[in-house]
Amino acid sequence: MKPLWRLNKYLYKYKGLILLGIVFTVISNIFVIIPAQLVRLAIDYVVESFSIYRPLEQGGMGDQAQDIFLKFVVVFGVLILVMALLRGVFLFFIRQTLIIMSRKVEYDIKNEIFDHYQKLPLSFYRKNSTGDLMARITEDVSRVRMYLGPAIMYGLNLLILFPLVITYMITVNPVLTLYALLPLPVLSLSIYYVNNMINERSEKIQRSLSGLSTFVQEAFSGIRVLKAFVRESDSANDFATASEDYKLKSIRLTRVNALFFPIIMALVGVSTIITVYVGGLQVISGEIGYGVIAEFILYVNMLTWPVTSLGWVTSIVQRAAASQTRINEFLDEKSEIISTNNIKATIHGTVEVENLSFIYPDSGIQALKDVSFQIKEGQTLGIIGTTGSGKSTIANLLMRMYDPSTGVIKVDGNPIDQYDISDLRRQIGYVPQDVFLFSDSIGNNIAFGIEESDPKIIEQAAKDADVYQNIVEFPKGFETMLGERGITLSGGQKQRVSIARAIAKEPKILILDDCLSAVDTKTENVILTALKNIMKDRTSIIISHRVSSAKLADQIIVLDDGKVIERGNHASLMKQKGVYAELYEKQTQAGESIDN
The missing domain is CATH 3.40.50.300 (P-loop containing nucleotide triphosphate hydrolases)
Known part of the structure; x- marks a missing residue:
């Protein structure tokens, strides 16, 4: 967790949203527990009502009793529905606070990294590849956001819901609580290991996809060379090989993903069977009512996702810590x-x-x-x-x-x-040996060093660099959009536009x-x-x-x-x-x- 401590300044900055998220999480979980209690009361009420209904029916008061019983059942149903709706509202509020907070922090981190990158000297860029720089500001920041958003959200939910539910289950029936929760640790460990397998294979897929993207980018950027040397078929074969590698890795990930929900459902099923069996024995002995079994089954299902998410959240935190380490590595670079x-x-x-x-x-x-x-x-x-x-x-x-x-x-x-x-x-006006033009209009490229763009200055600079006539011959003139690295222009035209850019700033x-x-x-x-x-x-x-x-x-x-x-x-x-x-x-x- 040590690398993630660096994020505490952002958590402090958005502490208001976090506090609101905690409040909404507590309220949301209260509305989760209450319906389970209502289900227990409703079932016990129905069972007890049924034992009373038979004598009343024999005495000729069956219809009146039935109406009264149904009214109470409807009341229970409406209350459960209201609780579910209220929980949904507060779940919405949770996401509007915690997830939005994570997006705001993501925005701040990306700006901090980009700003820091621009302050670093050329020596930094000579020893680090562009792909690595981009990966840290995109993929690594996204992983950190997963820690700040979903991981914190589900982590808070686990920390709040678990004590609430367990405490209440123990107060109702400690023995049944112990048996009902037996499979949950196994579930959490299973999900943890499956998640690690998923993450490991996802990493391989990501690297494979990165290599595939780089190959495609180079192929399209160097399309003139490919065509000139008639290497289209070889390039297509290489792409097919890279795609095959990506496909195989994706299939392996899909197979592991296929284990995820079956494991969850199997262990939840085991927990439910244990609850019904042990609870049934207690009902037979008269220790509890039928409603307690239904209530505990609902509690088990409530705890399933938080326990499942424990393994998932742990994996997210590990990945975020690794990504934040990589981010910190560059943020700690100082410009001499x-x-x-x-x-x-x-x-x-x-x-x-x-x-x-x-x-x-x-x-x-x-x-x-x-x-x-x-x-x-x-x-x-x-x-x-x-x-x-x-x-x-x-x-x-x-x-x-x-x-x-x-x-x-x-x-x-x-x-x-x-x-x-x-x-x-x-x-200082500088015209580099290796000309670089941005994917923007010719006019904007020439005006790149000017704080306030002036068409007269741009045109005069183009004339002085002997590129004005070439530009006005384009259908859109100075508004002509350049391709990547100025590919629209010839080598000589690119150099003259670069000269015009340096001259324009006077x-x-x-x-x-x-x-x-x-x-x-x-x-x-x-x-x-x-x-x-x-x-x-x-x-x-x-x-x-x-x-x-x-x-x-x-x-x-x-x-x-x-x-x-x-x-x-x-x-x-x-x-x-x-x-x-x-x-x-x-x-x-x-x-x-x-x-x-």
């Missing part, structure tokens, strides 16, 4: 990316990087080694290097997705860790992380020409493996294996005839051969 001074100020764009080194915490790979450079306000820096040279790492550090292992990054003379993180990122610092890799040379030149005006009076950093993207920068640094091996502008670097000049010549020749 924190602001020391929470400075909120309009930045101008001067960036200084001094002796910057960085080792990825999850892999231990050293991405940067003693890198230093300076960009003055309004200047453009080009960062050139091959794959794995550490270019994107610099972008992540400037965005403060990570903190450097050693060295200092300063913005306008202040260490970057002194700025309020959200305020800093709000003033950032003080603009970081382009190899964002022109999916466009041809002609489009690249058009975009760069348009960006000249955008980058004017704005600090810009162009990261690329293509020299053509960075040649217009005020200064250029060349990275290799995390180190700065060359620095200067395009002309000076060409004169050095080093790595930069060699890359430029190779890429120029490659471009000419493609054109030919």
